Amino acid sequence: MAAKRKPKLAVWKFASCDGCQLTLLDCEDELLAVADAVDLAYFPEATRAVLPGPYDVSLVEGSVTTAHDARRIQAVRKQSRLLVTIGACATSGGIQALRNFADVGDYARTVYAHPEFLDTLATSTPIADHVKVDFELRGCPIDKGQLVATLASLLRGRLPVLPDHSVCEECKRHGNVCVTVAHGTPCLGPVTVAGCGALCPKHTRGCYGCFGPAPTANPAALSARLAELGQSPGQIVHLYRGFNANAPAFRDESKRHEP
Amino acid sequence: MPQAASHGVPMLPRPFRIARARREIRNVFTWELVPDDGGPQLGFVPGQFNMLYLHGVGEVPISISGDPAGGALTHTIRAVGAVTDVLQKLRRDDSIGVRGPYGVGWPVVEAEGNDILIVAGGLGLAPLRPAIHHVLAHRERYGSVGIYYGARTPADILFRKELERWRGRFDLFVEVTVDAAERGWGGRVGVVPKLIDPKRHNFDPAHTVALLCGPEMMMRYSVEALERHGVDSRRIYVSMERNMHCAIGLCGHCQLGSEFICKDGPVFPFARLAPVFHLREL
Amino acid sequence: MSRRTIAVDTLARVEGEGALDLVIRDGKVAKADFRIFEPPRYFEAFLRGRDFREAPDITARICGICPVAYLMGACHAMESICEVRVDGPLRELRRLLYCGEWIESHVLHMFMLHLPDFLGYQDSIAMAREHGDLVRRGLRMKKIGNALMTLTGGREIHPVNVKVGGFYRLPETSELAAFVDDLAWGLEAAEQTVRDLAKLEFPEFEQDYHFLALRHPDEYAITEGRLVSNKGVDVSIPEYDTILTEHHVAHSNSLQSEFLEGQRAHLGPLARLKINHDRLTPRALQAAEAAGLAGGSNNPFKSLLARAVETVFAFEESLRIVEGWQRPAQPAVEVVPRAGTGSGCTEAPRGLCYHRYTLDDAGIIQDAKIVAPTSVNQRIIESDLARVAEANLDLDDEALKWRCEQAIRNYDPCISCSAHFLKLTVDRG
Amino acid sequence: MKLLQRDRFDDLLATLRESGYRVLGPRLRDGAVVHGEIGGSADLPAGWRDHQAPGEYRLEASDAPDLFGYVLAAQSWKAVLFPAERPLFHARRVDGRLSFSAAVPDATPRALLGVRPCERRAIEVQDAVLRDGPYPDDDYSARRAAVFTVVVNCTRAASTCFCTSQGSGPRAEAGFDLCLTELTDDGPHRFVIEAGSPAGERVLAALRLSDATGADREAVELGTARAAGMIGRRLRNAGLPEALKAAPEHPRWKQVAERCLNCGNCTQVCPTCFCVAVEDQPDLAGSDATRSRRWDSCFNPAHSYVAGGVIRNSTRSRYRQWLTHKLATWHDQFGHSGCVGCGRCITWCPVGIDITEEANAIRQEA
Numbered sequence A: 001m002a003a004k005r006k007p008k009l010a011v012w013k014f015a016s017c018d019g020c021q022l023t024l025l026d027c028e029d030e031l032l033a034v035a036d037a038v039d040l041a042y043f044p045e046a047t048r049a050v051l052p053g054p055y056d057v058s059l060v061e062g063s064v065t066t067a068h069d070a071r072r073i074q075a076v077r078k079q080s081r082l083l084v085t086i087g088a089c090a091t092s093g094g095i096q097a098l099r100n101f102a103d104v105g106d107y108a109r110t111v112y113a114h115p116e117f118l119d120t121l122a123t124s125t126p127i128a129d130h131v132k133v134d135f136e137l138r139g140c141p142i143d144k145g146q147l148v149a150t151l152a153s154l155l156r157g158r159l160p161v162l163p164d165h166s167v168c169e170e171c172k173r174h175g176n177v178c179v180t181v182a183h184g185t186p187c188l189g190p191v192t193v194a195g196c197g198a199l200c201p202k203h204t205r206g207c208y209g210c211f212g213p214a215p216t217a218n219p220a221a222l223s224a225r226l227a228e229l230g231q232s233p234g235q236i237v238h239l240y241r242g243f244n245a246n247a248p249a250f251r252d253e254s255k256r257h258e259p
Numbered sequence B: 001m002p003q004a005a006s007h008g009v010p011m012l013p014r015p016f017r018i019a020r021a022r023r024e025i026r027n028v029f030t031w032e033l034v035p036d037d038g039g040p041q042l043g044f045v046p047g048q049f050n051m052l053y054l055h056g057v058g059e060v061p062i063s064i065s066g067d068p069a070g071g072a073l074t075h076t077i078r079a080v081g082a083v084t085d086v087l088q089k090l091r092r093d094d095s096i097g098v099r100g101p102y103g104v105g106w107p108v109v110e111a112e113g114n115d116i117l118i119v120a121g122g123l124g125l126a127p128l129r130p131a132i133h134h135v136l137a138h139r140e141r142y143g144s145v146g147i148y149y150g151a152r153t154p155a156d157i158l159f160r161k162e163l164e165r166w167r168g169r170f171d172l173f174v175e176v177t178v179d180a181a182e183r184g185w186g187g188r189v190g191v192v193p194k195l196i197d198p199k200r201h202n203f204d205p206a207h208t209v210a211l212l213c214g215p216e217m218m219m220r221y222s223v224e225a226l227e228r229h230g231v232d233s234r235r236i237y238v239s240m241e242r243n244m245h246c247a248i249g250l251c252g253h254c255q256l257g258s259e260f261i262c263k264d265g266p267v268f269p270f271a272r273l274a275p276v277f278h279l280r281e282l
Numbered sequence C: 001m002s003r004r005t006i007a008v009d010t011l012a013r014v015e016g017e018g019a020l021d022l023v024i025r026d027g028k029v030a031k032a033d034f035r036i037f038e039p040p041r042y043f044e045a046f047l048r049g050r051d052f053r054e055a056p057d058i059t060a061r062i063c064g065i066c067p068v069a070y071l072m073g074a075c076h077a078m079e080s081i082c083e084v085r086v087d088g089p090l091r092e093l094r095r096l097l098y099c100g101e102w103i104e105s106h107v108l109h110m111f112m113l114h115l116p117d118f119l120g121y122q123d124s125i126a127m128a129r130e131h132g133d134l135v136r137r138g139l140r141m142k143k144i145g146n147a148l149m150t151l152t153g154g155r156e157i158h159p160v161n162v163k164v165g166g167f168y169r170l171p172e173t174s175e176l177a178a179f180v181d182d183l184a185w186g187l188e189a190a191e192q193t194v195r196d197l198a199k200l201e202f203p204e205f206e207q208d209y210h211f212l213a214l215r216h217p218d219e220y221a222i223t224e225g226r227l228v229s230n231k232g233v234d235v236s237i238p239e240y241d242t243i244l245t246e247h248h249v250a251h252s253n254s255l256q257s258e259f260l261e262g263q264r265a266h267l268g269p270l271a272r273l274k275i276n277h278d279r280l281t282p283r284a285l286q287a288a289e290a291a292g293l294a295g296g297s298n299n300p301f302k303s304l305l306a307r308a309v310e311t312v313f314a315f316e317e318s319l320r321i322v323e324g325w326q327r328p329a330q331p332a333v334e335v336v337p338r339a340g341t342g343s344g345c346t347e348a349p350r351g352l353c354y355h356r357y358t359l360d361d362a363g364i365i366q367d368a369k370i371v372a373p374t375s376v377n378q379r380i381i382e383s384d385l386a387r388v389a390e391a392n393l394d395l396d397d398e399a400l401k402w403r404c405e406q407a408i409r410n411y412d413p414c415i416s417c418s419a420h421f422l423k424l425t426v427d428r429g
Numbered sequence D: 001m002k003l004l005q006r007d008r009f010d011d012l013l014a015t016l017r018e019s020g021y022r023v024l025g026p027r028l029r030d031g032a033v034v035h036g037e038i039g040g041s042a043d044l045p046a047g048w049r050d051h052q053a054p055g056e057y058r059l060e061a062s063d064a065p066d067l068f069g070y071v072l073a074a075q076s077w078k079a080v081l082f083p084a085e086r087p088l089f090h091a092r093r094v095d096g097r098l099s100f101s102a103a104v105p106d107a108t109p110r111a112l113l114g115v116r117p118c119e120r121r122a123i124e125v126q127d128a129v130l131r132d133g134p135y136p137d138d139d140y141s142a143r144r145a146a147v148f149t150v151v152v153n154c155t156r157a158a159s160t161c162f163c164t165s166q167g168s169g170p171r172a173e174a175g176f177d178l179c180l181t182e183l184t185d186d187g188p189h190r191f192v193i194e195a196g197s198p199a200g201e202r203v204l205a206a207l208r209l210s211d212a213t214g215a216d217r218e219a220v221e222l223g224t225a226r227a228a229g230m231i232g233r234r235l236r237n238a239g240l241p242e243a244l245k246a247a248p249e250h251p252r253w254k255q256v257a258e259r260c261l262n263c264g265n266c267t268q269v270c271p272t273c274f275c276v277a278v279e280d281q282p283d284l285a286g287s288d289a290t291r292s293r294r295w296d297s298c299f300n301p302a303h304s305y306v307a308g309g310v311i312r313n314s315t316r317s318r319y320r321q322w323l324t325h326k327l328a329t330w331h332d333q334f335g336h337s338g339c340v341g342c343g344r345c346i347t348w349c350p351v352g353i354d355i356t357e358e359a360n361a362i363r364q365e366a
Ligand SMILES: Cc1cc2nc3c(=O)[nH]c(=O)nc-3n(C[C@H](O)[C@H](O)[C@H](O)COP(=O)(O)OP(=O)(O)OC[C@H]3O[C@@H](n4cnc5c(N)ncnc54)[C@H](O)[C@@H]3O)c2cc1C
Pocket: B049, B058, B059, B060, B061, B062, B063, B064, B076, B077, B078, B079, B080, B081, B082, B083, B084, B085, B123, B126, B127, B240, B241, B242, B243, B244, B245, B266, D305, D306, D307, D308
């Protein structure tokens, strides 16, 4: 069971904000235990040391937005026994996938004087669009508890058990008051997968879906309710077009409401 | 029913040690477990199951596959997923948690005086093995006894040596079939329900108790065959499987209509399940 | 003419991915390009058409290391357009949130990213084997910073509780008060850290920098003030564009900023200390004096010490806030959208971060511009690198590489913000 | 029956505290009435009115002095007696040997103040599942045994209530320690109070109250009758279990599944739903693990997962499980309905799906 050799952990970065890999460094209580349990074989944000592959577990942050990255992820996959994507960018394309709904040339011209210098694809895509992914951790950013649980489970030779249910259930378990029912606030909780601890409703705001769609999500039913609550089609589009805009359930629903 | 040895706290396992581990077939293995806390060995009735707990990995319901007359606590397990895959890697002397036994077993006592048919598919033979042991140990209390067993391929035949030993006895019949033969297989090819034949196997449908365990599809067609031959659905028993987190009627996961598989079953007279057995997604 | 090529594929312990091309010809540095190839993410573009209330959460995703800088920059800009002021306990709570980020980010950088260079370790984990107490102290300080962010912001990375006008939900007065003991401990731990770090050997490397930071009349500026430099610049935040202009250079996916004519601005803790040392809290000032940093320093390697001093400040300031804070009745000021252009500037841990937005009268964003501190510092990093390399040509390849990396880490460059992955090639042809 | 004047209400709270109970009751938080720690009557939501409708809940302040003028708190007492998450045991492995230590059941004495009659009934329904079966849940049993129940009868009802169909309210007859009815009309602000257990008698005795008059008793009748009269929802129970069980393929299931978010809110707020998931939390070092349970829901695919697939793999089949369990199969399992008519699943369903409407529709057409 417990391998005699310490497993090698690698952390890779694609287009992202670094927040998900920072989550690992934010595990102040567990970090030294992690370092005891695994070899941090490749983790540039934390160490200069580099151990050669193959790696037992690769954590991949970020989305694919350049041709170079599309090739690089293939190389990462080849060196990784288990590939775990971490965060909204890696699992759905992230906020930068908003470009998928627009003309990326326009975007580049808005920001850069010389877009011709840029090497960039028209889309931001999740890692799973490019290579096989063994497991995914959702969230923008990922949840520290889920990350530690994942590492602890992998060390024992199994994939972790993560919730497949909505944020609502988590919200109720925490004893929060439903912001939609009690205040009429638009909330993506009913269609978003649990994992964050129902943070937004806990702070009396609507969930913005940063953990992405729940496997059972029925966004059409939610949109109908949002419209009753006074949300315009444009607002509904923006609600789904957040940090997981490119996740199929959200993407398709947002398209249904495009003015 | 023997008492569950849970120290009054539900869902608390006891530590057991793997005294013997052997591979049966490709991804199926059998363990013999002994208590590791100085406490007594668990007693059970055929058809009951335990919850096996692997530290930090999880817990799974697994039927008891050993001889109810005594000896080590025996489980036969197929590696199919997150927990069982890790269980497969354990070795002799490794420690696991056990709680149980749970559930309603096979009606081996109630069935005395009747003919007994054991109808098993795949790993379904494991939960039936204690019943076979019991019946053979008290052979004189029963009429005809027979075993119909189906496996996918010859390589998937469980307890092969034991089946051969049983086949060698003159006081029961054993029919084994496979879905797909391989080279060198001289036996039957086909599905279990097709084997069922009172005349050929000399049992009296009016006084037969049939014990079924296997994939639901296989059980469904076997029940149909048995009923066609005149076995009353109140005397056809099936063992069911559903997701279980507690095994004691508290977690709600194993509900099938009105039944909790864990405490009302896993063994049911088919008549009781007949209204819901065929319903999809129940 | 000797030619040596050294390649460091990965510059480690920085936030993001970039590369450095160093070309050395005949003992002279011919070229020092600090390349950033963090792929472009087009934040300014997709902010167009979004509601002004969405800007804080969206722009926070520019950087997971200093999201508060973006949350606050966007809030301040929007509030200035809508002519709303967030004052009193709400302002204090924002300051507390920001202090939490300073603590978290500074301690991360000091203990986990920068200090291993000084002590000669590949990383803080290797360092922990011999300096376990030190690393554990750092982790505990960092955890307090994160806990402050969680208390005020809801979570440490990408806080959910910040909105234009204030907060969604206020913590209880008692929840803040409960931090007193931890903060008092942290304050002492930070002071001890200053003492410990002051004993390190710093490379001799004084430069004549043009430091730029926010300056506030009453406090060590974080979210408000004027843009002030040590060489006479003194302008208001909306005038940012008159002193710093962005341009896009070919070797990089980030936008670099041009500062005045022919000059390079230096942002971050050393700049703040230089310009605002007289605004430090008492114990932070003492710590700065004891470490010989009272008037700031022109040695970028001493940014490590400056961060330690600012960590003392952040703990001291947090302590003051939690001791006096009373929960107000409303978690936020009401904000009604207005058409106009406005800007917000705040001191991210690694330096000034600028936001400018134009809204229509429904509060829909028409235009957005965001300047991250690293895109300004990028140029100074390049000039430092050229000089550090030149001054250390006697070092062997490995040591030179390490020294160059350390020089980059002086700026705690958040390449995620400006763009990421530092690849260092030294061409000594 | 005794009479407790409003100005002595804090004496009741003090007596409960002196008897060793932590008092939990209704408070305002985030625009709703929720259960929390009660220090004094000032913590109670005096004058607040809740308006409940399918998918909608709003609080409104009024000048009325009543402490229990709201109808039903957002979540039920289930959260207290059967907490949403709880460790079961801790497992340690030293030198390859396992040892287990069970989590200690929580036997803190608690007084539940403001239990509505339907909620009182819901506690009995959970008793049958969690306490009175062959394998009692130790923590539930311990908490339950340490609880002092102060029922407050309903004199108002919400539009979502249907306790009258389920025989659970608006007035509690038995199964409480104390039962109060708050009276504000015709006379001073007062409570008619009656004991339903020896523990309740002791508290009453300590308070030295005067007897309720005939007029007070009549006011109780009138008040609770008024609540009954306000109830507009009805569940037609006769023959319902049979009808539901006979209608597994009814088209209505598919129709409701189109509106249903599959969010599980209904199961979480339901005071009788008891499903839990049991999970391991392993540590990083490999030596320790905690096994805990948390509320689960039949709306979650994992609820019916077996190796190879999810059995209830559509919202249609999951909604069917929820409604059929509550209103039909529960009878077979426990001899009574799994629904007490509190209406929470109707109010707190974000899209306002109404269990009575669905059940009545299926029954009608079955
Ligand atoms: C009463 C009973 C007796 C059983 N007897 C045996 C036996 O003797 N030998 C044997 O090999 N298998 C038996 N099973 C099936 C065995 O429990 C599952 O194969 C096992 O739970 C799969 O777990 P996993 O984690 O490896 O698989 P995964 O597919 O990864 O399952 C994940 C989790 O889902 C749950 N789960 C999945 N499948 C089942 C299932 N069929 N039943 C209950 N829970 C499930 C478990 O909690 C499991 O940990 C029995 C099941 C029941 C209900």
